[in-house]
Amino acid sequence: MARYDFTARRLYVEAPLAADARIELNPAQSHYLRNVLRLSDGAELLVFNGRDGEWRVRMSVAPQHAVLTALSQTRPQEQGADLHYLFAPLKHARLDYMVQKAVEMGATLLQPVWTCRTQAERVNSERMRANAIEAAEQCGILALPRVVEPERLERLLADWPEERLLVFCDEEADSADPLTALRAAEAAAPLAVLVGPEGGFDPSERAAILAKRRVIRVSLGPRILRADTAAVAILALVQAALGDWRR
């Protein structure tokens, strides 16, 4: 896919952005701009902070670090749609990959979920946030997705807000095809997508999920998908049927 202007570098920053604002970069960011992107004194790039839109800035190189000066706003702030992505955490590189993909696909909140058959035993939330930032920089969004702490499935279900529609990826669903199932939903509802571990859901977990009032149960075809493949696939169907891929 293209649409990516490889000449425009985008960087997430935490500082406020406004005309003439001066943004001190931390050592990692300075290193990235100078040694990875090989930008030199006076180079222009784009920055965003999730609150003040996207700005064109100019870099000045000081001995120990780099400083950016905001020139002009290139896009006003926008909020992503309301799409929560709930997933059983994977291990290592595949979790990095899944987080990046979920952000590209428009998830606005990433919620790791402990289920009976989840394989990973820990989640490095800082690493997940770093992956989310990297994907946000690359895919062009202005609102940074939230990465929240892992939670047990039963606890999430106990506190589930009644109005949020849950798209439940379940290999044992024998309902209609996934697009028919998704189109039966109200498009305007806040959405959540749940993808389980590669061992699937326990029968008691399945029953607890299906007991919720607004659940769409979908199966993703006849082949066995890895969890990170299922993530992109279900988010594509949701965005195309209910989300921001419709024009």
Place this chain on the structure above:
Amino acid sequence: MARYDFTARRLYVEAPLAADARIELNPAQSHYLRNVLRLSDGAELLVFNGRDGEWRVRMSVAPQHAVLTALSQTRPQEQGADLHYLFAPLKHARLDYMVQKAVEMGATLLQPVWTCRTQAERVNSERMRANAIEAAEQCGILALPRVVEPERLERLLADWPEERLLVFCDEEADSADPLTALRAAEAAAPLAVLVGPEGGFDPSERAAILAKRRVIRVSLGPRILRADTAAVAILALVQAALGDWRR
């Protein structure tokens, strides 16, 4: 996703499969079964060769290698649908990943395509085949996808079979949303999906593609997708709208 029986190991073999057939494994396969899967003498697993269906076999361990004996057929041979996946090759790990994902998503032929803006300069076809086999073993299919040698886009278009519908992922498409575009197609046609490089297509390439008689041009939403994300996303939409994800 689940549906994967983690207790049933599946291995692709080249030898013919029939009742009581004896299959000599090569050293890499013997190593995999004995040292990676840690199977011991007498263990049972599943094998397929792309021609004779899936068979349950029993392993016997000899000093230098392992031998399998076919016990019974578990599934008759089936052919996948006719879905060609055409893609600008990526570099290294991301190409491995894309090949595995395309197989999980049901592609039956993998065709690397040289375009003006393709970044990779070589393709290791043997490595692609190894990745396709690994994904086929994991995702449960019986027909091994074909991996063909890279070809120039203009050459592929010159020889394009008139009856094959080409789903063209194009970030500059301003047509209707992707599902509406896909649903306008005849579901029974042989299909191909084309995903370009992350630099997009050259205008002359785009014109040559759109000059073909049966082309569906689709855009995958407002965010910039990495090429490997676009691969899974478009294959999910195609399978759900036209392919084998419909029941």
